[in-house]
Amino acid sequence: MTQFVPGIERVFTPDIKRVEVDISPRGDIKQGQELAKATKFDEALKEFDAVLKEDPTSIKAHLSAGNVKYKQKQYQDAIAHFEAAIRLDPISTNAYLRAARVHLEQGGVEQALEHFQNALKLDPNLAMAYVGLGQVLLKQENFNEAVQQLTKALRINPRLLAARKRLAQAYDHQEKHSEAAAQLKAVLRIKPTDANAYAGMxxxxxxxxxxxxxREAFKKAIALEPESSSNAQLGLAVSLIEEEKIEEASAILAKVALDSSKNEE
Known part of the structure; x- marks a missing residue:
């Protein structure tokens, strides 16, 4: 039995267990997404990469990183992330759609077609997958089938601008200009500030x-997007020439030539 001895203080010393502290950065998907919205792409990728370092199976991180890589036009990296998401979740229609979009951007028509079809097998009411099929068929110059697929998309979502714009393109190729115009007018009723629709009109x-x-349609397109309206400006110039407004047309053509030379520099 331990006895208490007066004048001597007993000191209690607990057993101390050393704890290893993980000081590696932990990513935050929501923070990364906010950074991506602010076009701070490198900072956003740091967040997503940190998440994936800790958890390589994070589908959200793969999809988010893939989106940023796509915006940076780093298509191979984007595809790698989207394909990883598909492997992790083979029933993710979102992953199929995004992978298909990148394949299509790179000219991988067959891969894009396969992914759009897989998305529709999972969800036959996925309007954007029908739009994707329409885009593939436009590239293949199969305009009749493109019209059918894009019409399916609009039956599901009549306000889907991407479907109406692609449908206008298909009708234009078929020289069905009244039908094309009807689609572009529908776009402008939904979104009166759509410069591309005005240019198409x-x-x-x-x-x-x-x-x-x-002339008036091209002017509206230019007013809405002055920095990316060279085609609209050329269209305006040609329209002015047909109206025998040569001086105005010459001034526009000179500006287009000047802008083009600056971009080449």
């Missing part, structure tokens, strides 16, 4: 020899 009006309407 300008092209159709020009083909129909309605040069005044073409």
């Amino acid at each position: 300008g092209k159709i009006y020009f083909i129909q020899q309605n040069y005044n309407a073409a």
Whole structure:
């Protein structure tokens, strides 16, 4: 039995267990997504990479990283992330759609077609998959089938702008200009600020020899997107030439030439 001895303090010393602290950075997917929205792509990728280092099976991190790589036009890296997501979750329609989009961007039509079809097997009401099939068929110049697939997309979602724009392209290739115009007008009813739709309307009006309407449509397209409107400016110039407004057309063509030379520098 231990006896208490007066004048001597007993000191309690607990057993100390050394704890190893993980000081490696832990990624945050939500933070990375916010950074990506702010176009801070390198910072966003650091977050996603940190998540994947800790958990290589994170589907959200693969999809998010793939999106950033796609925006950076690093397509091979983007495909690697999306294909990884598919392997981890073979029933993820989102992963199939994103992988297909990148394959299509790179000209991998067959791979894109396979992924769009896989997405539709999982969800036959997936409107964007029908839009994707329409894009593939447009590239294959199978315009009749493209119209059918894009029409399916619009039956599911009549407000799907991507479907209406692609459908307008298909009709344009078929020289069904009235049908194409109807789709572009529908786009503008839904989104009155769509510059591409105005440019498309300008092209159709020009083909129909309605040069005044073409001129106004091209002007609206340019006003909405001044920095990316070279095609619209060329369309405007040609419309002005048809109206015998040569000086105005010459000024526009000179500006297009100047902008083009600056971009080459």
